[in-house]
Amino acid sequence: MDFALTSEHELIREMAYKFGQAEVVPGLAERDREAKSDRLMLDKMAEAGVLGLGIPAKYGGSGTDYISLGIACEELERADTSARVVMSVHSGLHSLTLLQWGTEEQKQRWLPKLASGERIGAFGLTEPNAGSDAISLRTTARKDGGSYILNGEKTWISLADYADQFLIITKLADSADKPVFCAFIVDRNLPGFTSKPLKGKLGVRAGNTGQIFFDDLRVPADCLVGSEGDGFKVAMSALDHGRYTVASGAVGIITACLDACTTYARDRKVQGEEIGRKQLVQQMIANMVAGRDIGRLLYYQVGWMKNVGLRHTREVSMAKWQNCANAFKSANDAVEIHGAYGYCDEFPVERYFRNSRGAMIYEGTHEIHTLVQAEYELGYRKDKPLTHMLPAWEPGL
Ligand code: CAA
Secondary structure: OOOOOOHHHHHHHHHHHHHHHHHHOOOHHHHHHOOOOOOHHHHHHHHHOHHHOOOOHHHOOOOOOHHHHHHHHHHHHHHOHHHHHHHHHHHHHHHHHHHHHOOHHHHHHHHHHHHHOOOOEEEEOOEOOEOOOHHHOOOEEEEEOOEEEEEEEEEEEEOOOOOOEEEEEEEEOOOOOOOOEEEEEEEOOOOOEEEEEOOOOOOOOOOOEEEEEEEEEEEEHHHEEOOOOOHHHHHHHHHHHHHHHHHHHHHHHHHHHHHHHHHHHHHOEEOOEEHHHOHHHHHHHHHHHHHHHHHHHHHHHHHHHHHOOOOOHHHHHHHHHHHHHHHHHHHHHHHHHHHHHHHOOOOOHHHHHHHHHHOOOOOOOHHHHHHHHHHHHHOOOOOOOOOOOOOOOOOOO
């Protein structure tokens, strides 16, 4: 394994950092306070080319490797979690899953428009009664001639009001005894589709989250992703990609905490001495540095495994679990270092604290990943070979 980043990786880091600081940060405190998401941000991200990262050039993507996608997520979340969430749902959960499971015809049909940002993709697994217990979802698909009729609802859907199409996980109707899961690409313009924003979130308030509903919604059979019965595997594969973007983004929160805390600790003086000279403050800074550096190694490893076409469910769970926990701890310490100033929105650290809390819940709670890691180690969980693997990265393709 080669840990050296290429000049292309460095360029992507710089581009994503500059984009975040120039396009995401201005006006962010106000958007966050007023819980206003900005649809224009998606167009700006499309224009910057970030929405095609990880997608091969032959499908209209950037042709860059999967580590580049992680680096972009890290730098975007350094600006704000809402920008990284766009990458998680559009690039990770939706586009990479299509790249893994779609037929050649489906990839040709959808990936170029997703990569350019002409269409925005999102993901729907969670339901009001099925979060961690995803297998208990109730949305049904009933086969009817050359199409399927969907009924049900999904909640906590990022970009619910903005996405043009959704990767939706359902159960085949009348398969309750032995559920047959199916995954579909659902166009939001189909009759029977509605969405509603969710209000009152603790964090990621500058991002759009909502509920989506299917009322006798007819989806053409050629929108089925994988075969009937593959739906849960499609969902879990999607989470392998989504968790990668969350894990890499979490490192960006730690970096943002370090940006804020190193500046504040050098500026703020107690009895004539910078608080950065205090050992307890140094301990918190040192823990953040460790979280950042270990976090990078964890997600670079997963990016490398994606690049060479290896299954990485265990490793990405580890990266998501640890990096999100370290991001939350860093944000908590960042508030502590700022004292009372950390408790108000004059400084960004209170936003990092609220945003980092969410990532310990979505895409597998802290507890689910704890159990998953223990189960692998005890031999209770073993990965089986998959019929569809994410294609390894091929330079120039
Ligand atoms: N890729 C492909 N297939 C996989 C897989 C993967 N990564 N992981 C598991 N599978 C397959 C298994 O091989 C198994 O196949 P068989 O039926 O052929 O044996 C099948 O999927 C079921 O897998 P498990 O036995 O591992 O299932 P489980 O019931 O033990 O899983 C769980 C339990 C790990 C808790 C899982 O349900 C889970 O991860 N829950 C959390 C769900 C989650 O993260 N939700 C957040 C969604 S984010 C969202 O919706 C909002 C948004 O917009 C961001």
